[in-house]
Amino acid sequence: MRRGTRRWAGQVGAALLVTLVLGYVPYHVYARSGLARTLQLRRELGLLHARNVDLRFENERLAREAEALRSDPEAIERVARAELGWVRPGEVIVDLSRASGPAPSVTATAANATGNIPRVRGASR
Numbered sequence: 001m002r003r004g005t006r007r008w009a010g011q012v013g014a015a016l017l018v019t020l021v022l023g024y025v026p027y028h029v030y031a032r033s034g035l036a037r038t039l040q041l042r043r044e045l046g047l048l049h050a051r052n053v054d055l056r057f058e059n060e061r062l063a064r065e066a067e068a069l070r071s072d073p074e075a076i077e078r079v080a081r082a083e084l085g086w087v088r089p090g091e092v093i094v095d096l097s098r099a100s101g102p103a104p105s106v107t108a109t110a111a112n113a114t115g116n117i118p119r120v121r122g123a124s125r
Contacts, residue, residue: 068075
Protein backbone atom coordinates (compact mmCIF):
# COMPACT_ATOMS: atom_id res chain seq x y z
CA MET A 1 0.00 0.00 0.00
CA ARG A 2 1.08 3.49 -0.60
CA ARG A 3 2.10 5.70 2.20
CA GLY A 4 -0.68 8.29 1.51
CA THR A 5 -3.35 5.61 1.41
CA ARG A 6 -2.17 4.13 4.69
CA ARG A 7 -2.18 7.55 6.32
CA TRP A 8 -5.68 8.28 4.96
CA ALA A 9 -6.97 4.90 6.23
CA GLY A 10 -5.48 5.62 9.65
CA GLN A 11 -7.17 9.01 9.82
CA VAL A 12 -10.52 7.55 8.78
CA GLY A 13 -10.12 4.80 11.38
CA ALA A 14 -9.23 7.32 14.08
CA ALA A 15 -12.21 9.50 13.14
CA LEU A 16 -14.48 6.47 13.23
CA LEU A 17 -13.12 5.47 16.64
CA VAL A 18 -13.65 9.00 18.04
CA THR A 19 -17.19 9.06 16.61
CA LEU A 20 -18.03 5.72 18.22
CA VAL A 21 -16.60 6.80 21.58
CA LEU A 22 -18.46 10.12 21.49
CA GLY A 23 -21.69 8.31 20.59
CA TYR A 24 -21.33 5.47 23.10
CA VAL A 25 -20.26 7.41 26.17
CA PRO A 26 -23.39 9.62 26.42
CA TYR A 27 -25.59 6.61 25.71
CA HIS A 28 -23.81 4.59 28.38
CA VAL A 29 -24.02 7.41 30.93
CA TYR A 30 -27.64 8.31 30.21
CA ALA A 31 -29.38 5.04 29.44
CA ARG A 32 -27.30 2.20 30.73
CA SER A 33 -25.95 3.70 33.93
CA GLY A 34 -29.41 4.58 35.25
CA LEU A 35 -29.47 8.35 34.78
CA ALA A 36 -32.75 8.09 32.87
CA ARG A 37 -34.19 5.84 35.58
CA THR A 38 -32.98 8.22 38.29
CA LEU A 39 -34.69 11.17 36.60
CA GLN A 40 -37.89 9.16 36.23
CA LEU A 41 -37.80 8.11 39.88
CA ARG A 42 -37.29 11.74 40.96
CA ARG A 43 -40.39 12.76 38.99
CA GLU A 44 -42.36 9.92 40.59
CA LEU A 45 -41.09 10.92 44.02
CA GLY A 46 -42.34 14.47 43.48
CA LEU A 47 -45.77 13.13 42.45
CA LEU A 48 -45.86 10.85 45.50
CA HIS A 49 -45.01 13.74 47.82
CA ALA A 50 -47.84 15.80 46.32
CA ARG A 51 -50.22 12.84 46.68
CA ASN A 52 -49.17 12.40 50.32
CA VAL A 53 -49.95 16.05 51.04
CA ASP A 54 -53.39 15.64 49.44
CA LEU A 55 -54.05 12.47 51.46
CA ARG A 56 -52.89 14.16 54.68
CA PHE A 57 -55.43 16.97 54.13
CA GLU A 58 -58.12 14.41 53.30
CA ASN A 59 -57.33 12.44 56.49
CA GLU A 60 -57.55 15.62 58.57
CA ARG A 61 -60.88 16.50 56.97
CA LEU A 62 -62.26 13.02 57.61
CA ALA A 63 -61.04 13.10 61.22
CA ARG A 64 -62.83 16.43 61.77
CA GLU A 65 -65.96 15.01 60.15
CA ALA A 66 -65.83 11.86 62.30
CA GLU A 67 -65.40 13.95 65.46
CA ALA A 68 -68.34 16.14 64.44
CA LEU A 69 -70.49 13.05 63.87
CA ARG A 70 -69.61 11.83 67.37
CA SER A 71 -70.50 15.06 69.14
CA ASP A 72 -72.46 17.50 66.94
CA PRO A 73 -76.19 16.80 66.52
CA GLU A 74 -76.39 19.23 63.58
CA ALA A 75 -73.71 17.27 61.72
CA ILE A 76 -75.59 14.04 62.36
CA GLU A 77 -78.80 15.61 61.06
CA ARG A 78 -77.01 16.98 57.98
CA VAL A 79 -75.70 13.49 57.10
CA ALA A 80 -79.06 11.86 57.80
CA ARG A 81 -80.79 14.30 55.48
CA ALA A 82 -78.21 14.20 52.69
CA GLU A 83 -77.28 10.53 52.60
CA LEU A 84 -80.31 8.76 54.06
CA GLY A 85 -83.02 11.12 52.82
CA TRP A 86 -84.58 11.56 56.25
CA VAL A 87 -87.03 14.39 56.88
CA ARG A 88 -88.59 15.95 59.93
CA PRO A 89 -92.30 15.60 60.64
CA GLY A 90 -94.21 18.27 58.77
CA GLU A 91 -91.73 18.68 55.92
CA VAL A 92 -92.78 18.20 52.31
CA ILE A 93 -90.42 16.49 49.86
CA VAL A 94 -90.66 17.08 46.12
CA ASP A 95 -88.25 15.03 44.00
CA LEU A 96 -87.01 17.09 41.05
CA SER A 97 -84.20 14.76 40.05
CA ARG A 98 -86.12 13.51 36.99
CA ALA A 99 -87.03 16.57 34.93
CA SER A 100 -88.36 14.67 31.89
CA GLY A 101 -91.75 13.01 31.74
CA PRO A 102 -95.00 14.00 33.45
CA ALA A 103 -94.89 16.41 36.36
CA PRO A 104 -94.54 14.55 39.65
CA SER A 105 -97.28 14.85 42.23
CA VAL A 106 -96.84 14.53 45.97
CA THR A 107 -99.04 11.81 47.48
CA ALA A 108 -98.80 13.16 51.02
CA THR A 109 -98.55 16.74 52.15
CA ALA A 110 -96.31 16.06 55.11
CA ALA A 111 -94.35 13.36 56.82
CA ASN A 112 -96.36 11.58 59.48
CA ALA A 113 -95.36 11.58 63.13
CA THR A 114 -93.08 8.57 62.66
CA GLY A 115 -90.91 10.51 60.19
CA ASN A 116 -91.79 8.61 57.02
CA ILE A 117 -90.88 10.31 53.76
CA PRO A 118 -93.78 11.15 51.48
CA ARG A 119 -93.46 9.44 48.13
CA VAL A 120 -93.56 11.29 44.83
CA ARG A 121 -95.65 9.84 42.02
CA GLY A 122 -94.78 10.19 38.39
CA ALA A 123 -91.04 9.99 38.88
CA SER A 124 -89.72 6.50 38.30
CA ARG A 125 -86.57 5.44 40.10
